[in-house]
Amino acid sequence: MKRIKVSFAGLEVEFVDRERALEQVREFGERGTFPVYVVYGPEGCGKTAFLKQAKAILEEEYGYHVVYANPLAKKAEEVLQYSPSAEGIVKEVLSATPDPWGKMVDVTIAVAGWIMKRLRRSRVAVLMDDIFQAVGVENAEAYVKALLNLIEWPPAEYDRVVVLVASSEGVTRERVGRHSWATIKVMWNMAREGFRQLYEQLPGPKPPFDEVWRLTGGNPRYLENFYKVGWGVEEVVAALGGGKGLVGFVYSLSDVERQILEEAVEDPDVLLKRYREAKSLISQLTEKNLIIEIGDRKPFLWIDQPPPERDPELGIGRYFAWQTPLHREAVRSALEVTRK
Numbered sequence: 001m002k003r004i005k006v007s008f009a010g011l012e013v014e015f016v017d018r019e020r021a022l023e024q025v026r027e028f029g030e031r032g033t034f035p036v037y038v039v040y041g042p043e044g045c046g047k048t049a050f051l052k053q054a055k056a057i058l059e060e061e062y063g064y065h066v067v068y069a070n071p072l073a074k075k076a077e078e079v080l081q082y083s084p085s086a087e088g089i090v091k092e093v094l095s096a097t098p099d100p101w102g103k104m105v106d107v108t109i110a111v112a113g114w115i116m117k118r119l120r121r122s123r124v125a126v127l128m129d130d131i132f133q134a135v136g137v138e139n140a141e142a143y144v145k146a147l148l149n150l151i152e153w154p155p156a157e158y159d160r161v162v163v164l165v166a167s168s169e170g171v172t173r174e175r176v177g178r179h180s181w182a183t184i185k186v187m188w189n190m191a192r193e194g195f196r197q198l199y200e201q202l203p204g205p206k207p208p209f210d211e212v213w214r215l216t217g218g219n220p221r222y223l224e225n226f227y228k229v230g231w232g233v234e235e236v237v238a239a240l241g242g243g244k245g246l247v248g249f250v251y252s253l254s255d256v257e258r259q260i261l262e263e264a265v266e267d268p269d270v271l272l273k274r275y276r277e278a279k280s281l282i283s284q285l286t287e288k289n290l291i292i293e294i295g296d297r298k299p300f301l302w303i304d305q306p307p308p309e310r311d312p313e314l315g316i317g318r319y320f321a322w323q324t325p326l327h328r329e330a331v332r333s334a335l336e337v338t339r340k
């Protein structure tokens, strides 16, 4: 199988590991997806890289016509990607849509419909990356429904359809999950050995692997960030906390919430144990992409490997987990600042 090249910390590296996830893509390729599969996961865990690798597998091993959209991508060429077989249709849809670049999600859905109409009984894959921020959280459900319609009420007969949506906007998870329109799957940070392969590709002197693992919990984006700042822990934690406005957030909490948060830094499962009092706190921690609800570890609910059953060192509980140990550190530091 061809492993794609992804850019990582200014280098071009081969997509590493994620063996089970790639097997899962093959299963999707074999039978299509029903309903829409929505993949949530910690920020920077590798969702975009996974979708790009999925595109290559579906195209090359299963003959799918693939359209991929990432409306928030920094580089223009990454906003819309498609199989060469879809090029003509993409160009037509782009020229027929006023302001197409502002409506990338609609464009992608239209392209998939046109592929079905023009290339009868074909295999079509729609891969939507981070679309909920682009369409607005309040429209997340409507777009998932539109994607489901593509599967259930296609404009023409198709052979198979795969629809994958990736998001780190945990705040949409409940909204999207309450319908039968989507199956939610969670993708965790990288497993230790795969993560080590990335770590080893970084040039120059670096802290021992165990230390990097303990700090990042296997999150490739934060590995990248660490490397970029010359491995300064405080710098990464401060940037994370500042970006999320954690000091103000901690100040805004009630005394009970603050107390629960203090305990959650030691054990995130406190959030479940004190659920009734912690409901609003949990929503805010989810919205700020600090924690993630793990729920169940049944393999079919996960893309790739679920996290370990419990890993207090990494901030992983049975039901809730800090997105990475650094997220927990940023909260710990905001609690300290506001204690003085």
Ligand SMILES: Nc1ncnc2c1ncn2[C@@H]1O[C@H](COP(=O)(O)OP(=O)(O)OP(=O)(O)O)[C@@H](O)[C@H]1O
Pocket: 006, 007, 008, 009, 013, 014, 015, 016, 017, 018, 041, 042, 043, 044, 045, 046, 047, 048, 049, 050, 130, 167, 168, 198, 220, 221, 224
């Ligand atoms: N399996 C992998 N092999 C090699 N590099 C990877 C892998 N997974 C992720 N990366 C790299 O790690 C970084 C973060 O990954 P990526 O952007 O895919 O995360 P993400 O989950 O999409 O983040 P966000 O939540 O911000 O959308 C990127 O530089 C990406 O290329």
Ligand SMILES: [Mg+2]
Pocket: 047, 048, 049, 129, 130
């Ligand atoms: Mg992404």
